[in-house]
Amino acid sequence: xxxxxxxxxxxxxxxxxxxxxxxxxxxxxxxxxxxxxxxxxxxxxxxxxxxxxxxxxxxxxxxxxxxxxxxxxxxxxxxxxxxxxxxxxxxxxxxxxxxxxxxxxxxxxxxxxxxxxxxxxxxxxxxxxxxxxxxxxxxxxxxxxxxxxxxxxxxxxxxxxxxxxxxxxxxxxxxxxxxxxxxxxxxxxxxxxxxxxxxxxxxxxxxxxxxxxxxxxxxxxxxxxxxxxxxxxxxxxxxxxxxxxxxxxxxxxxxxxxxxxxxxxxxxxxxxxxxxxxxxxxxxxxxxxxxxxxxxxxxxxxxxxxxxxxxxxxxxxxxxxxxxxxxxxxxxxxxxxxxxxxxxxxxxxxxxxxxxxxxxxxxxxxxxxxxxxxxxxxxxxxxxxxxxxxxxxxxxxxxxxxxxxxxxxxxxxxxxxxxxxxxxxxxxxxxxxxxxxxxxxxxxxxxxxxxxxxxxxxxxxxxxxxxxxxxxxxxxxxxxxxxxxxxxxxxxxxxxxxxxxxxxxxxxxxxxxxxxxxxxxxxxxxxxxxxxxxxxxxxxxxxxxxxxx
Amino acid sequence: xxxxxxxxxxxxxxxxxxxxxxxxxxxxxxxxxxxxxxxxxxxxxxxxxxxxxxxxxxxxxxxxxxxxxxxxxxxxxxxxxxxxxxxxxxxxxxxxxxxxxxxxxxxxxxxxxxxxxxxxxxxxxxxxxxxxxxxxxxxxxxxxxxxxxxxxxxxxxxxxxxxxxxxxxxxxxxxxxxxxxxxxxxxxxxxxxxxxxxxxxxxxxxxxxxxxxxxxxxxxxxxxxxxxxxxxxxxxxxxxxxxxxxxxxxxxxxxxxxxxxxxxxxxxxxxxxxxxxxxxxxxxxxxxxxxxxxxxxxxxxxxxxxxxxxxxxxxxxxxxx
Numbered sequence: 001x002x003x004x005x006x007x008x009x010x011x012x013x014x015x016x017x018x019x020x021x022x023x024x025x026x027x028x029x030x031x032x033x034x035x036x037x038x039x040x041x042x043x044x045x046x047x048x049x050x051x052x053x054x055x056x057x058x059x060x061x062x063x064x065x066x067x068x069x070x071x072x073x074x075x076x077x078x079x080x081x082x083x084x085x086x087x088x089x090x091x092x093x094x095x096x097x098x099x100x101x102x103x104x105x106x107x108x109x110x111x112x113x114x115x116x117x118x119x120x121x122x123x124x125x126x127x128x129x130x131x132x133x134x135x136x137x138x139x140x141x142x143x144x145x146x147x148x149x150x151x152x153x154x155x156x157x158x159x160x161x162x163x164x165x166x167x168x169x170x171x172x173x174x175x176x177x178x179x180x181x182x183x184x185x186x187x188x189x190x191x192x193x194x195x196x197x198x199x200x201x202x203x204x205x206x207x208x209x210x211x212x213x214x215x216x217x218x219x220x221x222x223x224x225x226x227x228x229x230x231x232x233x234x235x236x237x238x239x240x241x242x243x244x245x246x247x248x249x250x251x252x253x254x255x256x257x258x259x260x261x262x263x264x265x266x267x268x269x270x271x272x273x274x275x276x277x278x279x280x281x282x283x284x285x286x287x288x289x290x291x292x293x294x295x296x297x298x299x300x301x302x303x304x305x306x307x308x309x310x311x312x313x314x315x316x317x318x319x320x321x322x323x324x325x326x327x328x329x330x331x332x333x334x335x336x337x338x339x340x341x342x343x344x345x346x347x348x349x350x351x352x353x354x355x356x357x358x359x360x361x362x363x364x365x366x367x368x369x370x371x372x373x374x375x376x377x378x379x380x381x382x383x384x385x386x387x388x389x390x391x392x393x394x395x396x397x398x399x400x401x402x403x404x405x406x407x408x409x410x411x412x413x414x415x416x417x418x419x420x421x422x423x424x425x426x427x428x429x430x431x432x433x434x435x436x437x438x439x440x441x442x443x444x445x446x447x448x449x450x451x452x453x454x455x456x457x458x459x460x461x462x463x464x465x466x467x468x469x470x471x472x473x474x475x476x477x478x479x480x481x482x483x484x485x486x487x488x489x490x491x492x493x494x495x496x497x498x499x500x501x502x503x504x505x506x507x508x509x510x511x512x513x514x515x516x517x518x519x520x521x522x523x524x525x526x527x528x529x530x531x532x533x534x535x536x537x538x539x540x541x542x543x544x545x546x547x548x549x
Numbered sequence: 550x551x552x553x554x555x556x557x558x559x560x561x562x563x564x565x566x567x568x569x570x571x572x573x574x575x576x577x578x579x580x581x582x583x584x585x586x587x588x589x590x591x592x593x594x595x596x597x598x599x600x601x602x603x604x605x606x607x608x609x610x611x612x613x614x615x616x617x618x619x620x621x622x623x624x625x626x627x628x629x630x631x632x633x634x635x636x637x638x639x640x641x642x643x644x645x646x647x648x649x650x651x652x653x654x655x656x657x658x659x660x661x662x663x664x665x666x667x668x669x670x671x672x673x674x675x676x677x678x679x680x681x682x683x684x685x686x687x688x689x690x691x692x693x694x695x696x697x698x699x700x701x702x703x704x705x706x707x708x709x710x711x712x713x714x715x716x717x718x719x720x721x722x723x724x725x726x727x728x729x730x731x732x733x734x735x736x737x738x739x740x741x742x743x744x745x746x747x748x749x750x751x752x753x754x755x756x757x758x759x760x761x762x763x764x765x766x767x768x769x770x771x772x773x774x775x776x777x778x779x780x781x782x783x784x785x786x787x788x789x790x791x792x793x794x795x796x797x798x799x800x801x802x803x804x805x806x807x808x809x810x811x812x813x814x815x816x817x818x819x820x821x822x823x824x825x826x827x828x829x830x831x832x833x834x835x836x837x838x839x840x841x842x843x844x845x846x847x848x849x850x851x852x853x854x855x856x857x858x859x860x861x862x863x864x865x866x867x868x869x870x
Contacts, residue, residue, distance in 0.1 A: 057629065083682075102682035103599055109681075375638065376630030382612035383816040390812035394805035401801050405551070438748035441820070444805070445752045449759055452798045456763065459794040462552060485766035488711055489759045492720075495707055496700040496755060503696035505689050507744045511751055 005539075008532040015524070016419070019426025023048050028116075048429035050114025052097050052436030052510070054378045058113035061125060062371035064106055075106055078365040083108055086125055088360040093124055096434035097506045099378070108367070111375060114434045120353065128321045128366050129357035131273030131294075133304070133339075134244075134265040136214035136315040136328050141240040142264035149238035150201035156234040158202040203229055210261060212315050212328065220251045220258035230262075242267050249323040250344060263324050265317050270307040272362075275300020279358040281351035290343040290351035294358060301337035308335040320354075379437065387437075398451060406458050408548035412537065413454040416530040420450045423521035428514060438507035439514040442497070446518020449493065453526035457482040458549055471547045475534050486526055490519050554792040561788050562781060565841030572726060572838060579733025586736070591625055591743035596683040597642030598656035601676040602664075604635045609668055614639065615815065621663030623656075624815075625741045640681060653680040685744065693747065697754070701725075704758065712769055715846045720761045723839035727757040730830045731823060738822060745820040753827030756802070760795065760835035767791050768840070780847060784840045792836075799832040 025047045050056070063086075065072050065079065072078055083102055090098045090110065099111035115121045137143075206226050208217040218226045229235055230245050239245060248261035279294040296304060308316070308331050317328040318341060325341045343351050377384050399417075403410040424443065428435070435443075461478030469477065494516055501512035602614075611628050614637060618626050626641035643656050657678035664673055701721050708717035731753055740746060767787040775783060806828055810821035 060631070099684055101684055104679035104681075107679070373632035375632070376611075378627050378629050379816050380611040380615060380628045381630065382610070382615060383814045386812060386814035387809075387817050390809045390814075390817075393812055394808035397804045397808060398801050401797075401804065405797065437745050437817070437820075441745070441748040441752045445755050448756060448798070448802050448805075451801060452759065452763075452794075455794050455798050455801075459797075463790075481770070484770075485763045488708075488766055489762040492704055492707060492758050492762055493755050495703045496758065499696045499700035499703060500693070500751065503692050503699065505692050506685060507748055508689070508693050508696065508751065511748050515755065 005532065005535050008528070008535070012419070012529055012532060015423060018430075019422045022426045022430040046116055047114075048432070049425060050434045052434050052439070053099055053111055053113040053375075054097075054437050055384055055435065055440075056113060057374065057376040057378070058111055059115060059118055059121070060371075060373045060375040061110045061112075061122065061369050062103070063108040063110065063126060063367045064370045066366040066368040068368075072365040075365075079106060079108060081364040082367060085361050085363050086110060089124055089357055092356050092360055093121065094432075095121070097436050097438075097510055107370075113436075122369060122372075124353055124357060126363075126367050126369055127357050128363045129273070129354075129360075130321050130362040131276065131341075131358060132269035132319045133271045133307075134246075134269045134317050134319060135311050136212065136317055137243055137264035137266070138213050138314050140213060142214065142243055142245070145238055145240050146204045146207075147201075149235050150204050152234035152238050153202040153229065153232065156232065158229060158232065158234075159200075203235065207262065208259075212330075214264040214315065215327070216262045216264075217252075217254075217259040218262055220260050223247070223251075223260040226262070239264075246317070246319060246322060246324055248327075249320065249325050252327075261324070261327070263317055263328070265319075265324070269319075270311075270316075271296075271300060271303050273358065274361065275303070276358055276361075279355040281348060281355040283348055284342070287342075290346050290348050291340050292343070292351050292355045292358065293338065293340045294355075296337045296339070298337075305334045305336045308333075402451070402454070406549055408537075409458055409461075412530060412533045413451075413458070415533060416454065416525045417447075417450060419529045420447070420518075420521050420525040423524060424514075424518045427517040427521060431513070431517070433513055433517075434510075435514070436507065436510050439510040442511040442513070442515035443518055445493075446515055446522055449490065449519060450522035450525060452489075453482075453486045453522060454530060456485055457526065457530065461547070461549055465547065465549070472538055474547070475538060479531055479534075483527070486523070490523050494519050552793055553796050554789075557789040557792045558786075559789060560785055561836060562785055562841055562844060565837065565844070568833075568837035568841065572730060572834075576726075576729045576733045579736045580729065583732065583736040586739075588736075588742050589739055591741045591746075592627065592640055592642050593684040593744050594742070595642060596681050597640060598653045598660075598678060599681045600639045600641070600657055600660050600678045601631065602637045602639060602673055603676055604637065604673045606668060606672040607635065609635070609673060611637070613667070614664065617663050617667030618660065619815070620667065621659065623659060623663060625743070636676075653678060689744075689747075708762075708765075712765060715843060715850065716765050716769075718846050719839055719843035720758065720765065722842050723761050723834045724754055724758055726834050726838050727753055727827065727831050730834075731827050734826045734830075735823065740819045740822055743819060745817065746823055749820040749823035749827065752824060753831055756828065757831030757834060760798075760831055761839045763794065764788060764791050764835050764839060765843070768843070781844065784844060788836055788840055795832060795836065799828055802828050 025045060027043050028046050052058075063082075065075055065082070079102060083100060086108065087098075087100045090100060090112065095112045095115065098113070099109065101109045103109045110125055112121055203226070206218060206222060210216050227247065230239075243264050244267045246263050246265055248263070251258040251260050253259070275296045276294050277297040277300075279292055281290065281292050283289070284291045311331050312333070313330060315328040315330050317324045318339060319325065320341060341354065343354070379387070399414050402413050406413060424446065433439070457478055460482040461474050464474035464477045464481075465471070497512040497515040497519070500508050501516065504512060611630065614628050615626065618624070618628075618639075618641065623641050623643065626639055629638045629640075630636065631638040639660060641656055641660060643652060643659060657675065661675060701724070704724075705714070705717040705721050708714075708720055728750065731750060734740075735742065735746070764787060767790055768784060771778075771783045771787050771790075772780070775786075778786075803825065806821055806824040810818065810825055813821055
């Protein structure tokens with residue numbers, strides 16, 4: 001018997017230790033890509049058991065449609081659809097009960113509680129995540145148009161970039177290793193005008209031929225300058241109809257220098273990202289780089305198969321938010337439903353975030369965060385203070401009733417309830433749950449059920465004592481007979497909560513989570529902890545003379 | 550050892566008819582009232598007006614603003630601190646109005662007037678006022694309803710498996726009774742239906758089911774123990790035997806919900822009302838509704854009792870009619 005009690009105490013000790021451990025705040029260090037694109041370590045303090053928007057407040061983001069890069073048609077419709085997309089993303093990100101609300105006619109307010117890493121959350125909210133597949137310029141139509149574009153730019157007074165061009169080292173082509181035998185250093189060498197006028201061509205002198213059709217290389221440090229030239233009106237009107245110029249997502253390194261690839265691609269995508277049915281982040285086993293693999297739905301798969309069948313031996317660019325991901329591969333055979341985006345050395349978490357936004361869908365128009373603030377609880381600070389006081393009074397009242405009615409046994413029950421609260425909070429913390437008022441309601445219900453379990457057991461022991469049994473057998477019988485009621489009632493409640501969790505949204509879900517955790521904790525305490533306390537109590541000499549219950 | 554209802558032996562089933570009538574008289578007008586007037590949904594469901602406010606007087610805090618709005622009859626507003634401690638966001642709506650551009654202006658004006666009356670001219674400034682959409686869409690309601698229906702189905706099957714299908718049916722019907730009476734109560738009190746009130750309703754469902762199962766567990770036990778007795782006596786005996794526990798648990802919970810009602814303030818009062826009433830109706834139903842329903846189900850579909858206990862005799866049925 002002694003060893004049995006010892007084993008029970010050890011098990012309770014382990015449960016307590018796990019609960020306490022999960023409730024201690026700790027620092028987590030992760031590698032994140034900073035604003036400048038460099039990787040750096042950031043340390044985030046993870047606080048277990050965050051409180052929700054209603055109880056504590058959180059960050060407030062106001063979003064508007066970004067029209068800095070072109071007008072958006074149907075702004076009202078775009079806001080409506082953006083609302084749905086952002087809601088899906090935030091839900092998938094796992095923020096409990098966020099507020100996502102349309103304010104006025106052209107603003108979306110997103111309020112999030114308990115965010116460890118606001119930067120990441122902002123990224124997820126405002127990323128466009130527009131995915132498209134485009135065929136590169138196979139006929140070199142852009143290259144053929146380059147002399148004309150150079151001419152137009154020269155006439156407009158663009159003289160190339162003397163300061164910039166000077167930095168271009170000679171013999172780059174060897175370092176690049178691009179086709180240097182067949183072609184000259186820059187595309188400009190093909191240009192007739194440069195040869196005749198002896199002046200550097202404004203655009204083509206900055207472009208190197210790439211390895212595949214429609215690909216050009218630009219030194220990373222002058223890429224913003226080149227980008228500004230090709231946006232100029234003379235250049236834009238010179239680009240052949242049906243073609244777009246797009247940049248690569250990331251620089252590539254060749255011969256010790258960083259280059260940025262520029263691609264001439266079909267203006268019309270063969271397919272866009274609405275057809276994605278699933279996206280998952282993984283690490284490529286060979287290259288060790290983070291990869292997002294996606295699957296298209298049936299309709300999308302059919303279109304892609306048809307289109308890729310039409311473009312065998314062409315190169316196809318996969319573009320995300322207007323940037324080309326990796327060097328476009330050649331289409332060797334029809335591609336059906338699968339594809340991937342490589343993120344190189346970026347941490348897996350970045351790939352996970354991208355997979356999330358791809359699953360949730362693209363924003364109908366680019367959005368920008370126009371305001372960011374910290375907000376207080378939606379219930380109001382006054383209500384939270386009052387509610388806290390009320391909860392304390394209620395808890396003390398319940399404990400007093402238990403102690404007064406069941407005397408010594410009541411004290412055991414109070415002890416068991418303290419363990420119950422610890423287990424529940426520990427369970428919620430290890431699930432990384434956010435507590436809201438509906439969640440607290442679920443907690444209160446499970447607390448009531450935990451008290452009830454003790455009441456059931458004690459009443460049963462009293463009944464057995466009335467049949468003038470010894471304390472020992474009254475306790476045994478009491479537990480045995482109270483158990484079916486406790487277990488059946490708890491399972492019924494868990495079944496209800498499970499359905500609420502599965503099919504409910506927002507607050508209904510929050511309620512269900514705390515209820516399920518609370519009931520499991522209640523069952524453990526009633527069946528196990530209270531029982532252990534009784535066993536210890538029964539060993540004392542006084543208990544043999546009669547139970548104080 | 551002090552024990553409430555220690556030797557209780559009331560003939561509770563005798564009063565079943567009265568209990569059913571009381572429940573019907575209470576519930577039906579309430580549901581009618583709800584059908585006519587429609588639910589008083591909170592701003593979380595309807596949307597309304599958002600007013601951003603900067604207080605120039607340090608004495609103006611959340612509580613004071615809530616008080617001032619309450620005096621002017623603008624209830625159910627959400628008041629949030631916003632960035633700085635003297636800046637607030639108020640989400641409010643005037644009584645039962647559609648959200649349009651005009652109501653936005655009207656609400657803004659009403660809030661201005663209310664706050665000026667309370668704090669004086671120049672003590673605050675309105676930074677912005679805009680119409681806001683609902684926080685929760687209609688899917689919350691439809692999905693919660695679907696979840697509940699499915700949960701009832703699952704509970705029915707679970708109790709069928711653990712007890713017998715008649716128990717499952719009676720338990721589910723008793724829970725439906727609790728939901729309906731609580732909805733009627735909300736409608737009489739014209740309580741604002743917010744997300745928290747919805748959570749309160751869910752809590753009551755869980756609470757009442759727990760109560761009912763405890764009584765039914767005793768019925769099951771007694772059915773095995775007293776094979777000679779008819780189900781009428783067994784039901785009465787079971788209710789009486791569990792009465793001490795029922796009263797103690799409900800009493801304890803009631804003390805807690807009343808503390809919430811008195812102390813927790815206006816915003817949570819809807820929840821506290823629903824909880825308080827729900828505990829009462831849940832206790833009432835597990836004593837006066839659930840077991841009589843079980844008896845009624847037995848009479849309608851007589852058959853073998855759980856675990857081969859005695860079938861319901863005609864005498865048992867005769868007593869209740």
